Amino acid sequence: MKIYNTLTRQKETFTPVHEGEVRMYVCGPTTYNYIHLGNARPIVVFDTVRRYFSYRGYDVTYVSNFTDVDDKIINRSHEEGKTAAEVAQFYIDAYFEDTGKLNILPADKNPRVSDHMTEIIDFVQELIDAGYAYALDNGDVYFAVRKYEDYGQLSGRNIDDLMAGARVDVDEKKHDPLDFALWKSAKPGEPAWDSPWGQGRPGWHIECSAMSRTYLGQTFDIHGGGQDLIFPHHENEIAQSCSASHADMARYWMHNGFITINEEKMSKSLGNFFLLREILDKFPGDVVRYYLLSVHYRSPLDFDDEKIAAAARGLDRLKNAYHNLLAAQAKAQGTAGEAEASLRDQLQAVRAAFEAGMDDDFNTALGLSALFDLARDVNTYLRQDSHEKALLEEAQKCFDDLLYVFGLDFSANKADDNLADDLMALLIDLRAQARADKQFALADAIRDRLSDLDIILEDGKNGTTWKKSN
């Protein structure tokens, strides 16, 4: 498997730290609001990465944090007259509600800052002891950026350029404008914790260094997040973790690209800033998930209603093939012949194409195109008069394995299809009854209204059947 490593700016062969295991850390949201569409992309991308490692037989440990101590949460708590902890819990619950609709596997651990003060304080103290950080008289603790020689390696920036762009805030007493806060002394009315430097709370970056080390060890395999986290967040995480341990923090740094809306940057000022739940009010979760995976994770992804509608049609084609395959299994009686040998070859080719795409830095666009090849091959085979049951089961296994990786679950829709069957049987009965009662206008209205929904009724010798017209 090859993974593009932001740190080295090239694709590298994946070699795990521990044989057969993958340990991943993905930066999670700051819990002061519902998550937006931009947050949803890394959640879906790294869930899919994780699923593909499982498909490949690795034992995956997946950790994603909640930043539940932050200025934005404190501000929101003042606005809403709640405690910061109440605000954070409310949006953590909302996070699970929203991401549940995207079929995200539960993380092995969702550590919260407020539960890890001991680990964070210990980490800050280690950095002070090792000479990489310093405490001021007011109780603030800063990381001394210039002490860490490799600073800038992830983002490709150098200290001089950073210096030129650094804002010097006269209120800050830090030694160097580049230094960043590890611990902030408490201001009145803010949540605060005891520390060797007095009451205060952690800066943003230190939590990920402390919590990833707690659950994944000093050096783990994959650290992921959105592109916007490369600098300063991940740069600072590396500085903290590597100066504490003198070892790598993560072997592979993966970052997903931005989302644009109608080819414009998503922003509050442009009025095109969407919460995930607003999108999920308009489109089913599986369509959104499928759409987010339709382009390679490092490429920008443009979101507009027409593209989503096209994605929904694509997903329907896959679902139809899958459900036709299940339906054929119930009555399959054929034995192996030429058509069977051909489908068996095609199943192998589909798997090979899927794995080749996904092995190449998780190219989900290629992976999905293998899934469409599978749907096409299955549909072709199903047009035969007889079908071999064992082969249909093999085809279903292939489908299920690929769908698992993409986090698409068609079995849930099967229940809806059963409901559709039942409702259609009801309408067909009512129409037959209307005709028997010579209420022809009503009978025709039923047929016409169904036709508006692209549902065709066919009257035959053995009664009326229905089908979708597309």
Ligand SMILES: [Zn+2]
């Ligand atoms: Zn982080």
